Amino acid sequence: MKGKIILTAFLAGGCFIAQAQEKKAKPEDTEVYTPVPPEVKPGKKCGDAPSDAVVLFDGSNLDQWVMADDKSPAKWNVSKGILTVNKQAGNIETKKSFNNYQLHIEWRVPANITGTGQGRGNSGVFLASIGKGDAGYELQVLDSYNNKTYTNGMAGSIYKQFVPLANPTNKPGEWQAYDVIWTAPVFGSDGKLQSPARVTVLFNGVLVQNNVELKGPTQYIGEAAYRQAHGASPIKLQAHGDKSEPLSFRNIWIREL
Secondary structure, three states, rough: EEEEEEEEEEOOOEEEEEEEEEEOOHHHHOOOOOOOOHHHHHHHHHHHHHOOOOOEOOOOOOEEEEEOOOOOOOOOOOOOOEEEEEOOOOEEEOOEEEEEEEEEEEEEEEEOOOHHHHHHEEEEEEEEEEOOOOEEEEEOOOOOOOOOHHHHHHHOOEOOOOOOOOOOOOOOOOEEEEEEEEEEEEOOOOEEEEOOHHHHHHHOEEEEEEEEEOOOOOOOOOOOOOOOOOEEOOOOOOOOOOOOHHHHHHHHEEOOO
């Protein structure tokens, strides 16, 4: 349709006759000028933090992190710009809590990694930590390069819920990158779920989770469900208890949405 139709009536021979007149549409009818998006300067190279990001780990210290269980200073190892898991110390999480966000995080299993299946470079990025131990919503970290395991537990999976759409894992010793868009669940004043959590994940630039709707927090045994209402939550990194060599992280930043 080219434009709006306007009906007019006029008297002709004692009768009213409706006549359609066309009002021509203009391109500017559908142009908007507000709101104006804020200017954000991208990183100088792919994976660098943009100007409005909160840098969670820049290679120098763990000032943005605490131990997940008792909130004491984080006790993982920082050396030469790299953060390495301390399995004896336990999980760490961000001091700050977040709702919706964009997250970038890079990780690497050692080149000499040993073990098989879930015992090979196991860790996790808990997109919202909602309690002690491994409570929360887990994006799995694992060496999935020629390493067979259950597919909803491989790298890029939403653990025990969603199999990744592809397996773009690099070789052990090479860096991997996750880019995550997280939409937090919303609960009403009565504690009932109003809208579930959703997540999109790019793994080494490849889409592996496409705006999936989570069934609830990660459940190791049994079906996931929303059993506990919560608000903004920290992001947690897992110190898994397997016997393989500990993996490392670097270049962690977040943009609140």
